[in-house]
Amino acid sequence: MRVLETGNHLVALAARAAGVEVVPAYPITPQTQVIEKIAELIAAGQMDAEYIPVESEHSACAALVAASLTGARAFSATSAHGLAYMHEMVHFAAGIRAPVVMVNVNRALGPGWNIWCDHQDSISQRDTGWLQLYAASHQEVVDSVIQGYRIAEDWSVLLPHMINIDAFVLSHTYMDAEVPEIDEVKDFLPPYKPRWKFDPRLPVTHGSVVYPDDFSETRQSMQIGQENARRVIREVCKEYSELFGRWHGDLVEEYRIDDADIAIVAMGTIASESKVAVDVLREEGVCAGVFRVRYFRPFPIEEIRSLGHRVKSVLVIDRDYSYGMEGALFTELKGALYGYSEIPVRNLIVGLGGRDVSYELIVDMAKKALSGELGEITWGDSRLTSAHRVTLECLEDFKKIFG
Amino acid sequence: MVTLKSLPEEELFLAGSTACHGCPSSLALRIAFKALGSNVLLIVVASCTSVLQGSYPFSAINVPLLNMAFATGGASASGAVAGYKALKKRGEIEEEPTVLVWAGDGGTYDIGIQSLSGAAERETNFIYFCYNNEMYSNTGTQRSGATPLGAWTTTTPAGKPQHRKDIAQIMIAHGIPYVATVSLAYPLDFFQKMQKAKSIVGTKYIELLAPCPPGWKFPSSKTIEVSRLAVQSGMWLLYEHENGETRFTAATKKIIEGKVRKRPVKEYLDMQGRFKPVLEKPEGKEAEELLERKVTESIKRLKGWVPEYI
Ligand SMILES: Cc1ncc(C[n+]2csc(CCOP(=O)(O)OP(=O)(O)O)c2C)c(N)n1
Ligand SMILES: [Mg+2]
Numbered sequence: 001m002r003v004l005e006t007g008n009h010l011v012a013l014a015a016r017a018a019g020v021e022v023v024p025a026y027p028i029t030p031q032t033q034v035i036e037k038i039a040e041l042i043a044a045g046q047m048d049a050e051y052i053p054v055e056s057e058h059s060a061c062a063a064l065v066a067a068s069l070t071g072a073r074a075f076s077a078t079s080a081h082g083l084a085y086m087h088e089m090v091h092f093a094a095g096i097r098a099p100v101v102m103v104n105v106n107r108a109l110g111p112g113w114n115i116w117c118d119h120q121d122s123i124s125q126r127d128t129g130w131l132q133l134y135a136a137s138h139q140e141v142v143d144s145v146i147q148g149y150r151i152a153e154d155w156s157v158l159l160p161h162m163i164n165i166d167a168f169v170l171s172h173t174y175m176d177a178e179v180p181e182i183d184e185v186k187d188f189l190p191p192y193k194p195r196w197k198f199d200p201r202l203p204v205t206h207g208s209v210v211y212p213d214d215f216s217e218t219r220q221s222m223q224i225g226q227e228n229a230r231r232v233i234r235e236v237c238k239e240y241s242e243l244f245g246r247w248h249g250d251l252v253e254e255y256r257i258d259d260a261d262i263a264i265v266a267m268g269t270i271a272s273e274s275k276v277a278v279d280v281l282r283e284e285g286v287c288a289g290v291f292r293v294r295y296f297r298p299f300p301i302e303e304i305r306s307l308g309h310r311v312k313s314v315l316v317i318d319r320d321y322s323y324g325m326e327g328a329l330f331t332e333l334k335g336a337l338y339g340y341s342e343i344p345v346r347n348l349i350v351g352l353g354g355r356d357v358s359y360e361l362i363v364d365m366a367k368k369a370l371s372g373e374l375g376e377i378t379w380g381d382s383r384l385t386s387a388h389r390v391t392l393e394c395l396e397d398f399k400k401i402f403g
Numbered sequence: 404m405v406t407l408k409s410l411p412e413e414e415l416f417l418a419g420s421t422a423c424h425g426c427p428s429s430l431a432l433r434i435a436f437k438a439l440g441s442n443v444l445l446i447v448v449a450s451c452t453s454v455l456q457g458s459y460p461f462s463a464i465n466v467p468l469l470n471m472a473f474a475t476g477g478a479s480a481s482g483a484v485a486g487y488k489a490l491k492k493r494g495e496i497e498e499e500p501t502v503l504v505w506a507g508d509g510g511t512y513d514i515g516i517q518s519l520s521g522a523a524e525r526e527t528n529f530i531y532f533c534y535n536n537e538m539y540s541n542t543g544t545q546r547s548g549a550t551p552l553g554a555w556t557t558t559t560p561a562g563k564p565q566h567r568k569d570i571a572q573i574m575i576a577h578g579i580p581y582v583a584t585v586s587l588a589y590p591l592d593f594f595q596k597m598q599k600a601k602s603i604v605g606t607k608y609i610e611l612l613a614p615c616p617p618g619w620k621f622p623s624s625k626t627i628e629v630s631r632l633a634v635q636s637g638m639w640l641l642y643e644h645e646n647g648e649t650r651f652t653a654a655t656k657k658i659i660e661g662k663v664r665k666r667p668v669k670e671y672l673d674m675q676g677r678f679k680p681v682l683e684k685p686e687g688k689e690a691e692e693l694l695e696r697k698v699t700e701s702i703k704r705l706k707g708w709v710p711e712y713i
Contacts, residue, residue: 070490208453208459
């Protein structure tokens with residue numbers, strides 16, 4: 001089915017195509033249209049699923065976990081403060097090995113309140129055990145939700161899958177996309193078959209007290225699931241492309257990397273913008289390419305190590321920040337390269353709180369990175385304006401009153 | 404008529420539990436399982452019950468059990484119920500299991516009230532069971548919203564200065580089809596209320612006063628005696644609320660009808676060590692009077708729901 005829809009509505013249609021059976025969810029801008037559309041489809045008899053209008057995101061994720069453990073295919077969507085609010089249950093979902101799919105519409109975390117795109121929300125969930133994908137186009141959003149269940153539910157993985165989509169850039173803009181029908185998906189994604197379940201036919205205790213003697217094993221098994229996911233992701237993406245003719249990359253997507261001197265490494269839609277920048281750079285005689293990290297977890301270690309031998313320089317764009325350190329993707333990439341490559345790696349921090357990131361800026365920064373002009377970390381679009389000066393004047397007033 | 408002898412013999416609460424001696428939650432689980440049978444899904448939120456079931460890879464609970472996070476009782480039930488609805492639609496099961504949430508007073512009155520309230524408002528079809536030991540036992544006896552006035556806990560070393568809230572009444576205000584209070588000293592009343600809850604569709608809330616020997620400081624052989632005196636003194640009122648009407652049951656009914664004399668609250672307080680710090684002080688008398696007055700007020704308020712007293 002070819003449709004012209006917003007990213008958020010495409011998520012809903014993809015969840016239906018994936019045969020989702022239970023949807024606990026709580027509204028937050030910019031995710032709302034996902035759950036509104038699902039509620040609408042169910043009410044119109046066009047989607048056969050249980051919608052649970054929970055009273056908070058913490059509860060959304062709790063219901064998601066419990067529903068998944070019964071053996072039903074469960075889905076939710078959230079964003080920013082919602083994701084932060086469910087943090088305890090985000091750990092829980094992975095720890096109890098619930099292979100759910102959840103879309104996170106990437107949005108900044110306040111204060112100050114900011115509903116626009118950056119990756120701080122999902123990056124802050126880095127160590128929970130979830131698989132994390134960052135989509136770069138509307139079509140990829142659709143295909144990732146469907147692929148997500150195949151990957152998460154694979155018995156060698158059994159971990160929850162977060163699909164990150166950039167707020168507004170993807171969530172609210174309309175694009176045409178192909179949404180497969182449920183019948184077309186069935187062979188690729190059969191009904192969920194759990195490896196274990198919460199079921200009266202077999203009385204088993206799930207999630208009990210685990211003493212130090214056994215705990216590391218439960219956590220190492222999560223890492224094994226993540227490692228297996230690397231193989232499963234490659235296989236599933238390949239199979240999907242053969243069946244449906246669409247390929248968005250597997251753990252990574254490369255664009256004009258083969259003969260590049262500099263690789264621009266990014267996640268989400270900034271990677272799409274970077275492709276435009278690369279075309280411009282090449283017209284100007286600069287050999288650049290884009291290396292898009294699709295999966296932040298599992299991290300594409302092997303792909304990055306090989307990249308370290310293929311290019312002379314890397315510019316990592318982070319739409320997030322690990323305070324007291326540097327951009328999170330920058331840290332991860334350097335960690336993967338350690339001991340394998342000594343090429344210079346630079347970090348560009350841009351696009352926080354939805355600031356528009358233009359290809360011109362990326363072109364400029366890439367040139368500076370190549371010529372060695374760029375420091376290790378550059379806040380590429382941060383500047384003090386008259387509005388910030390008002391704040392400074394206000395601070396002076398505080399000083400007068402409180403000393 | 405149900406008698407102790409006619410209760411099902413099958414034990415779904417097995418030997419090998421790691422509970423303290425005289426633990427009211429274990430005793431209650433045993434009765435609850437007898438009433439509900441084995442087509443049950445048990446969800447336990449963080450509490451002593453997370454611990455007393457035994458530790459990996461052993462479990463004393465012979466029904467499927469899902470341990471969930473502290474605040475999630477109601478939401479977890481909504482998820483499990485929705486999951487089984489989906490399985491039924493798929494034709495995988497015929498009869499949906501009874502979903503039973505087991506939570507302490509901390510998990511109910513405090514951190515879990517939002518999730519419980521949400522599930523009740525969504526009319527989730529499940530039984531929410533709160534075993535109220537009037538404090539956070541698992542973390543070592545801290546105060547909760549259920550701790551009564553005057554009680555010592557580690558975070559109210561001079562006795563709690565506030566009264567407890569009445570969550571059963573809050574649940575009645577949700578308009579759910581069944582709310583009941585139970586006591587271990589009246590096991591048949593307890594058993595029948597559980598069975599009734601199982602037969603009703605919608606959200607059912609059942610609360611047990613759960614005297615905790617180490618927390619309340621009384622000998623572990625006295626759990627049932629303390630439970631009984633709580634009811635006889637009016638500090639714990641047994642009733643059920645159905646279709647907009649309240650009915651007093653067991654000993655509470657007899658006290659209200661004047662067939663049995665209510666025992667003074669003081670007798671109940673004296674059985675426990677946790678009220679000693681307050682009772683020994685000059686303010687002790689006042690605390691005792693305030694609790695006695697609270698009993699009178701609670702009975703008066705409850706009577707407002709009983710047709711024959713209106
Ligand atoms: C979010 C969160 N905060 C705190 C805790 C620590 N904790 C575990 S059990 C518990 C107290 C439980 O009290 P209650 O619900 O009354 O059950 P009881 O221990 O008395 O059986 C607390 C505070 C936790 N597990 N999760
Ligand atoms: Mg308690």
